[in-house]
Amino acid sequence: MSTNVEGMRSGRTTSAYDEGANYFTERARPGLPSTSAKRLANGLGWFSIGLGLAELLAPKAMANISGVSKERTGLIRLYGLRELAAGITIFAQEKPTEGVWSRVAGDALDLASLGAAAANPETKKGRLAFATANVLAVTALDVICAMQLSNGNRGIHAEGSCVVNRAPEEVYQFWRNFQNLPRFMRHLESVEDHGGGRSHWKAKGPAGMEVEWDATIIADVPNEVITWRSLENSDVDNAGAVRFERAAGNRGTIIKVNLEYNPIGGPLGAAIAKLFGEEPEQQLDDDLRRFKQMMEVGEVVVSDATLLGTGYMEQRPARPAAASELEGAESLPSQTATNYDSQRRTMPQ
Amino acid sequence: MKANCWYGKTSLSVEEVPDPQILNQRDAIVKISSTAICGSDLHLYNGFIPTMQKGDIMGHEFMGEVVEIGREVTNLKVGDRVVVPFPIACGKCFFCQDQMFSLCENSNPNAWMGEKMFGHAASGIFGYSHLTGGYAGGQAEYARVPFADVGPIKVPSHLSDEQVLFLSDIFPTGYMGAEMCDIKPGDTIAIWGCGPVGQFSIRSAFLLGAERVIAIDGIPERLLMAEEGGAETINYEEQNVYEALMEMTGGRGPDACIDDVGMEAHAPAAIFAYDRIKQAMMLETDRPHALREAIMCCRNGGTVSVIGVYGGFIDKFPIGSVMQRSLTIKTGQAHVQRYMRPLLEMIEKGDIDPTFVVTHRLPLEEAPHGYDIFNNKQDNCIKVVLKPDWSSNGNGNGVTKDSYTIVH
Numbered sequence: 001m002s003t004n005v006e007g008m009r010s011g012r013t014t015s016a017y018d019e020g021a022n023y024f025t026e027r028a029r030p031g032l033p034s035t036s037a038k039r040l041a042n043g044l045g046w047f048s049i050g051l052g053l054a055e056l057l058a059p060k061a062m063a064n065i066s067g068v069s070k071e072r073t074g075l076i077r078l079y080g081l082r083e084l085a086a087g088i089t090i091f092a093q094e095k096p097t098e099g100v101w102s103r104v105a106g107d108a109l110d111l112a113s114l115g116a117a118a119a120n121p122e123t124k125k126g127r128l129a130f131a132t133a134n135v136l137a138v139t140a141l142d143v144i145c146a147m148q149l150s151n152g153n154r155g156i157h158a159e160g161s162c163v164v165n166r167a168p169e170e171v172y173q174f175w176r177n178f179q180n181l182p183r184f185m186r187h188l189e190s191v192e193d194h195g196g197g198r199s200h201w202k203a204k205g206p207a208g209m210e211v212e213w214d215a216t217i218i219a220d221v222p223n224e225v226i227t228w229r230s231l232e233n234s235d236v237d238n239a240g241a242v243r244f245e246r247a248a249g250n251r252g253t254i255i256k257v258n259l260e261y262n263p264i265g266g267p268l269g270a271a272i273a274k275l276f277g278e279e280p281e282q283q284l285d286d287d288l289r290r291f292k293q294m295m296e297v298g299e300v301v302v303s304d305a306t307l308l309g310t311g312y313m314e315q316r317p318a319r320p321a322a323a324s325e326l327e328g329a330e331s332l333p334s335q336t337a338t339n340y341d342s343q344r345r346t347m348p349q
Numbered sequence: 350m351k352a353n354c355w356y357g358k359t360s361l362s363v364e365e366v367p368d369p370q371i372l373n374q375r376d377a378i379v380k381i382s383s384t385a386i387c388g389s390d391l392h393l394y395n396g397f398i399p400t401m402q403k404g405d406i407m408g409h410e411f412m413g414e415v416v417e418i419g420r421e422v423t424n425l426k427v428g429d430r431v432v433v434p435f436p437i438a439c440g441k442c443f444f445c446q447d448q449m450f451s452l453c454e455n456s457n458p459n460a461w462m463g464e465k466m467f468g469h470a471a472s473g474i475f476g477y478s479h480l481t482g483g484y485a486g487g488q489a490e491y492a493r494v495p496f497a498d499v500g501p502i503k504v505p506s507h508l509s510d511e512q513v514l515f516l517s518d519i520f521p522t523g524y525m526g527a528e529m530c531d532i533k534p535g536d537t538i539a540i541w542g543c544g545p546v547g548q549f550s551i552r553s554a555f556l557l558g559a560e561r562v563i564a565i566d567g568i569p570e571r572l573l574m575a576e577e578g579g580a581e582t583i584n585y586e587e588q589n590v591y592e593a594l595m596e597m598t599g600g601r602g603p604d605a606c607i608d609d610v611g612m613e614a615h616a617p618a619a620i621f622a623y624d625r626i627k628q629a630m631m632l633e634t635d636r637p638h639a640l641r642e643a644i645m646c647c648r649n650g651g652t653v654s655v656i657g658v659y660g661g662f663i664d665k666f667p668i669g670s671v672m673q674r675s676l677t678i679k680t681g682q683a684h685v686q687r688y689m690r691p692l693l694e695m696i697e698k699g700d701i702d703p704t705f706v707v708t709h710r711l712p713l714e715e716a717p718h719g720y721d722i723f724n725n726k727q728d729n730c731i732k733v734v735l736k737p738d739w740s741s742n743g744n745g746n747g748v749t750k751d752s753y754t755i756v757h
Contacts, residue, residue: 163443165441165442165443165446251443252443282461285461286461289458289460292442292454292455293455296439296441296442296454296455297375297439297441297455297496298374298375298421299373299374301373301439301455301456301458301495302372302373302458303458303459303473303482303483303484303495304369304406304483304484304485304493305402305405305458305459305479305482305483305484306458306459306482306483307372310458310459310461315402315459315479315483316402317354317402317403317404317405317406318402318404318405318406318476318479318483318484318485318486319352319354319366319367319404319405319406319485320366320367320368320369320370320485320493321367322367323367
């Protein structure tokens with residue numbers, strides 16, 4: 001699929017376009033779970049709800065069965081609520097990966113609590129061992145199910161779109177020149193175009209990690225679509241597509257981006273990144289907003305509060321920054337070499 | 350430089366902060382000669398607008414001298430005297446090109462916050478929370494002005510600061526409030542709120558051809574200023590507004606109503622208490638008393654123009670009255686850039702002299718005192734202008750030169 005990109009670009013644009021179109025039909029809903037994983041997840045969902053109700057409504061009986069102190073009914077009720085939440089999450093999601101992973105986290109908490117109970121003299125040791133064995137068995141099931149769901153998943157998927165007040169030809173041209181991408185994609189450090197549809201990408205991962213990969217163009221239809229994917233031995237497996245559509249009434253161009261990547265550190269890594277405000281769709285939206293600014297205004301627009309980034313955690317007070325505060329920050333637009341608009345003005349038409 | 354910074358509900362501090370610098374190539378740095386406190390600043394002061402951060406510089410009505418320009422600014426030069434509009438607008442996007450500058454798509458780097466709260470984001474605004482971009486405000490000695498090739502307007506030297514300062518916000522805002530009423534000769538316009546914006550709406554309504562303007566407020570000096578502008582007045586503390594308006598218009602109601610009040614409406618005790626309690630309990634964020642009343646009073650088929658600032662959610666909104674009686678509601682943050690030039694021409698011709706609205710002039714250092722008297726309607730305060738180059742006399746009362754005082 002990745003071969004003969006030049007040929008596709010010059011002579012066989014129709015088939016290249018077909019491939020581009022196929023990319024969306026085949027991958028429109030990526031990573032739906034296999035039926036067996038889904039069935040297992042449903043079973044675990046019912047188990048969560050049953051156990052949750054029992055813990056919530058009959059905490060004393062549950063304490064008795066598992067051999068822990070009867071004074072622990074408050075905690076057991078709380079755990080019941082957690083089970084119910086996990087169960088509901090599983091049934092609410094078409095692909096209940098998070099729901100099942102939340103069950104795994106709950107299992108870990110249960111095991112820790114049972115471990116703590118072992119130290120309590122009121123605990124009936126035999127019953128406790130029985131309860132622990134049961135939890136361990138369920139934990140194994142949960143982990144298997146969650147792994148299956150996560151493997152079926154092609155990774156994180158993000159979609160975003162924006163309208164730019166420029167013709168598709170101009171917008172495509174700017175995007176196709178991959179060296180431009182780091183000017184508005186905050187996590188990209190650099191992109192080198194090696195020709196023949198091959199390129200080398202460097203990006204900042206979570207916690208300041210450096211990640212790199214080679215990518216190849218799958219389809220490139222001028223002014224309409226570019227799709228790409230990473231090659232083997234990438235730090236981050238990823239694929240993406242950007243479409244350019246003339247907006248109704250000739251009001252510029254609608255840009256639609258789909259991205260997929262396997263997060264660094266797997267689902268757990270993605271969950272941790274989320275905690276630190278790294279929401280993939282939000283990142284893409286912000287990148288597209290900066291892209292629009294580049295195209296319409298000529299540079300990325302900054303305010304005092306967003307000198308270090310637009311995320312909630314990155315906001316600084318809306319007041320000028322002292323030089324010391326900006327040390328290590330990305331270079332400001334006024335310091336970067338070129339303004340897209342002045343480049344355009346000076347370009348021979 | 351010195352700047353007036355927000356530190357929480359009714360907590361301000363004028364303190365030393367770093368000087369601004371050029372950050373984008375279309376920026377200018379302006380040395381501020383006059384800067385005003387706006388009624389909408391009080392929403393920040395009273396803690397009703399979310400996404401404020403400790404240390405944020407306040408203020409969005411300012412003017413001064415250009416002292417530095419970015420590479421891409423070709424229409425201004427160092428030394429130009431300019432008034433800066435409060436919305437920040439790029440001039441290139443769909444909305445700017447349609448003259449809807451306060452909806453600029455490129456000037457708000459924190460647009461995601463607006464999208465979460467309002468569905469879509471509006472433009473950046475100077476000194477008005479992080480939701481509107483997180484730009485340092487103009488209650489300071491200097492300000493960085495983005496898109497200086499689009500916003501600031503050069504003003505002639507024969508006009509004083511106070512004659513042109515309000516082109517930054519309240520004159521265009523009051524004017525747009527009246528313009529949205531689509532006034533026809535002979536129309537009667539009712540205006541809720543006789544604060545600074547309301548005062549400009551009154552005068553603008555007459556300039557646009559209204560025959561009668563009826564102004565509503567509860568504060569005597571504000572009603573007096575409204576009368577000086579040619580309005581008939583209703584004091585809601587003394588009269589039932591609906592009954593008074595119906596009596597004045599033969600039961601039909603005014604042709605158009607302007608809400609120049611916004612989210613912190615005051616009202617007769619019971620209704621005020623109802624909305625204030627709901628606001629305090631976060632059941633609604635805004636107190637919509639003026640808006641409800643404007644809708645109920647407007648004549649059938651009339652227009653309700655909402656130029657007072659709202660920030661969130663209200664309840665008991667009389668949508669039935671709007672629908673059953675074919676009302677039109679028009680609203681928006683003023684597209685100031687659209688109005689600056691024509692309104693400057695009106696000032697130059699002498700059609701209006703905006704200085705009438707100023708009651709207090711204080712050194713910038715006494716900004717917290719200015720907010721206090723403006724918020725609590727003390728000392729007949731209607732409009733405060735802050736002067737960065739005046740020094741405080743240290744007694745906390747400010748140096749009040751030529752104070753406009755109404756004798757009762």
